[in-house]
Amino acid sequence: MGHSIPTIWESMQAKGYDRREFLRFCSFAAMMAGIETAGFSKVVHALETQARPPVVWLHFQECTCCSESFIRSSHPLVADVLLDSISLDYSETLQAAAGHQAEKSLHDTMQKFAGKYILLVEGSIPTHDGGVYCTIGGRTAEDILQEAAKDAAAVIAWGSCASHGCVQSAKPNPTGATPVHKLISKPVINVPGCPPIADVMTGVITHLLVLGSAPELDGLGRPKEFYSRRVHDTCYRRPYYDAGLFVESFDDEKARKGYCLYKMGCRGPVTYNACSVTKWNGATSYPIQSGHGCIGCSEAGFWDNGPLYQHLASFPGFGIESTADNVGALVGIAALGGMAVHAVSTNVRKHELLVQGKHSEPKAKE
Amino acid sequence: MATKAFVAQASQPEKFRRVYVWEFPVRLYHWVNALCVVVLCVTGYLIGRPLAITYSSEAYQQYWFGTVRFLHFVTAFVFFFNFLVRLYWGFVGNQYAKWSNFIPNHRAQWREMIEVMKVDVLQTRVQGLITLGHNALAGLIYFLSFLAFLFQSLTGFALYSSMSQARLPRLFAWITPLMGGDFAVRQWHHIFMWFFIWFTLVHVYLVFYHDYIEGRGTTSSMVGGWKFDSDKRDEK
Amino acid sequence: MANRIVVDPITRIEGHLRVEAVVENGVITDAYSAGTMVRGFEKILKGRDPRDAWAFTERACGVCTTVHALASVRCVEDALNITVPQNAELIRNLMFCTQYVQDHVVHFYHLHALDWVDVVSVLKADPKKTSALAESISSWPKSSPKYFAELQTRLKTFVESGQLGIFANGYWGHPAYKLPPEVNLLAVAHYLEALEWQKEIVKIHAIFGGKNPHPNYLVGGVPCSLNAEEVNAVNMERLNHVGSLIKQAKEFVEQVYIPDLMAIASFYKEWAGYGGGLKNYLAYGDLPTRGYGQPDYFKFARGAILDRNLNEVHPVNGRDAEEIKEYIAHSWYRYAGGDNLGLHPFEGETEFNFTGPNPPYEQLNVEGKYSWLKTPRWKEHPMEVGPLARLLVSYAAGRTDVKQVVNDALKQLNVPVDALFSTLGRTAARGLETLLVVHWMQGFYDDLIAQMKTGHTSTFTREKWEPSTWPASAEGVGLTEAPRGALAHWIRIKEGKIDNYQLVVPSTWNASPRDGNGQRSAYEASLIGTKMAHPDQPLEILRTIHSFDPCIACAVH
Ligand code: HEM
Ligand code: HEM
Ligand code: NFV
Ligand code: SF4
């Protein structure tokens, strides 16, 4: 093939995959792209002859933290990913060119590799007021997304912004921030988290490229490989949870012993993510290990499930500290009061009936 | 509706006769259900707001929270199947157990509800109709509570689906994304607990109220199945 | 002949920045800086629990992650009169320093270097000469001829693949590139090494805050506990990890970053004459050594410099209604009291008012509103903030360690103090403060260990945690120095909820549109007078804009 960098096909051969498996991988890529069988051979050809699959990384409404997380990957190292595994043809965070030259890089890739490039999206897309809340090169985010998604072989939504809308979509969602999968008709691999774990991000990409198979997705488009367990299911503080040993306040005696953070509002029991297994920053720690509860950052709409330090969300319309329990107890007390009033009233109103035994005979139902 | 009540001959007060209203399956259902609901509310509340207990022992030495959850789940299964039995009995049971008692699809039932409101709740009228089975208002409330049972089972099993390999809970997994994630499901599951607490308070009060007002053994009817009815009613 | 050129997107920054520059005879005569993405944080925060605000605002930016969280917990603590335990302050300082070191190194190598380093010319370098050069400026071990030769081969293969990836369509061969191929090869080697190293230093965030980006903060202290008797807390193993990361950071900054910075700067001294822009500098100061309440003992001094007069440092007060105000004459917002007003952030308003042009558009309407950034002013003056402002204020305030580091560098490059007021000065200041910070960091670490030794382990104060202990209404301001400059959050709390929340961010100061009086902010001012070799290749614009290290998601929020 004349390339000194192995093509995907070559590196798969080297890893012992046969041609059938390679084709299965290609068929996945084609499936992701929604390409008909006729166009399918093109994808095979693309991956066979292209040293590194072209990748386009778009930024919309985001904080670039997903990119920052990505470059923290420890296995594989990002430098290796960038030099050896993919060809990152467009990335506003890293690319040398700016302005027209940057846009040219994008268009070159979209044209030359139509149906063959991988599209990564970081950030949500504002849909209110014609999309004026995010423009690049004078065009709206949605316009750019639609164009780039049209011929993409696969689309990955990085982080909670692109998967769920994240912080800017929290009430009242002033800009109409919308996740990718709601705007394009292709299947989208959602990799939520605010941000997602670096090694999960490179894990998803390399799963696609190296294993030659689609990561299996759940009903919400998340790779099961990383999102099928709750943080709580493998949390190392779980024994304290089962034993009923809970932190009652930050830095109290129980916190200092590392008890379970459930009562501090930990969202681990309702959050699907790999934190407690893969952990963060080269397996150094994860939120709970460092004393703060999980805030549920990979779950849709987690910003509106607050306050953070409360186990359940505030009851709408009842002030910040009101849990369902406070409201429930209040209504319960009101009901008891009502019953007391009713009991008194019964004895007064129905005094004759009761004491004087003046039963006029009841009417039959039928 | 034709009355198919049994008329007992013995121990019958002067003006009343005994009528067999609640068949055994209904009574069994009722008390199993009542017990389950109480256990589920208590354990559920503890799951939501665990006690602050002393911590003299190590985590491996105790498992009380796990036990509370275990109780919740075991009870949940009993609760669920018991509920299914009652649903079935609504088709084959006696007239007082039938679905027609619960779903107000006759104008007469709506009129009766207004009457019950006047007599029992607002007490703008001192006396009025007395029914053998449920009155129309009670029937509707029970119907709503059946819906709450259903909702609580759906949300409960949806939550349970992610921590269980069993087939039954897995059947409910689709509910979670539909409701917007585990957090939302849990929030609703928790909120609905309060419906059960309120229901139980008011329900038990009303049972005693009816017993007090009507003096015909409403309370014990759910134990033995019998209520008292007036002969004069039939004469009318 | 005047010609308006548009650079959008400005890349190798954070966020969505657009620059329109008027070029006459190859020289920039006017410039407009626009932020083109907004999310509405200040609207979203209303009505929420003040204790949660740090988590929201932290998401303003993942590049300067943590700094908004810090400003946020501080403004809430200021409002509620909370003093955090000394350990919490030390841990916050360590996280602050970690952020600086990581962010500045990544900025230098990954966001800024390609403005000065011609990657393609690397192929022409002689690895032996690169090795000799490397060894002459530093004792960094990775500098053998073999090392550079292998790297060169790797890059050659990369370039020959025809897929240039992030280097595609760069300005390679542009006459403004001045480095010899050998220096370029050295810089590219360190580009890759820095990429690998930066993921290590942030482990300090993971240890104290659970993860990076976006570690956890806490109103009233820090969430982690210090407990030398417990495997579940920050114990000796965790502290040792922090200690060795600090040591590594010191080595990297001293042996790689600073030598590279000096080597590259020495080839671009002419850039000490460009890009100065504004003459006013503002710093809130940070790194408390006797608590947040005593700014006189901050490592970075607080104050303002006007008209480059280093003999006078003006006091700065975030609460004073007459000092800091935000204007929107050229910003897509509306103020209830009229768009020419300036509002102190306690009274701040955030109401979108997009006035066009409707996308797709070619040029902004610079006569009217043209950016999502508001325009902050200090006593009506436009101010530059950032590493340069910080060093100048501390220098002028007579901080000896700052003075020494700055004077040493000026001597080494053989340039006068005035050279600092420039594009090159800004880039150099960033490196110099990184050097200061890694050393201070060691001090904070030692202090933390000393605290533990004497049995002082508290990291959180609980008195004001419950909203029931709060006054019915309160207001507070949290000041800090983000890597890009003076950052502050203002909060008004009413009945336990956020009544108003405003962020005025470093990049808001620098990148904002001009004010109603036509006074330009830092970006716009600094571009004027820049010569462009090829106006269709905006390399010179990138150099000056990048010297500020733009963060536009921050700036707009
Ligand atoms: C009357 C019926 C029930 C009541 C009142 C009830 C109440 C509760 C409450 C209050 C919680 C705590 C929620 C929170 O604050 O997070 C809970 C949790 C839960 N309930 Fe129920 N529940 C009922 C029935 C069921 C049923 C039928 C199931 C089916 C399996 C179920 C499964 C669960 C599960 C899985 C949890 C979460 C436990 C955990 O993650 O540790 N519940 N329930
Ligand atoms: C001391 C406790 C209780 C007593 C004495 C009691 C008694 C009764 C009586 C007498 C009836 C028949 C009412 C009528 O004539 O309309 C009834 C029906 C009912 N009760 Fe209770 N009850 C108790 C607790 C509960 C609890 C805790 C629940 C569960 C939430 C419950 C749920 C129901 C339901 C669903 C019905 C309708 C039965 C049917 O037709 O299937 N009860 N109860
Ligand atoms: N401007 C800005 Fe930031 C910083 N440094 C924060 O306050 O970058 Ni995202
Ligand atoms: S998901 Fe979170 S971390 Fe990623 S860009 Fe959005 S706000 Fe930043």
Ligand code: SF4
């Ligand atoms: S700390 Fe959170 S995730 Fe861990 S066991 Fe407790 S509740 Fe579950």
Ligand code: F3S
């Ligand atoms: S907050 Fe996010 S990082 Fe993991 S532990 Fe929770 S999902």
Ligand SMILES: [Mg+2]
């Ligand atoms: Mg603001």
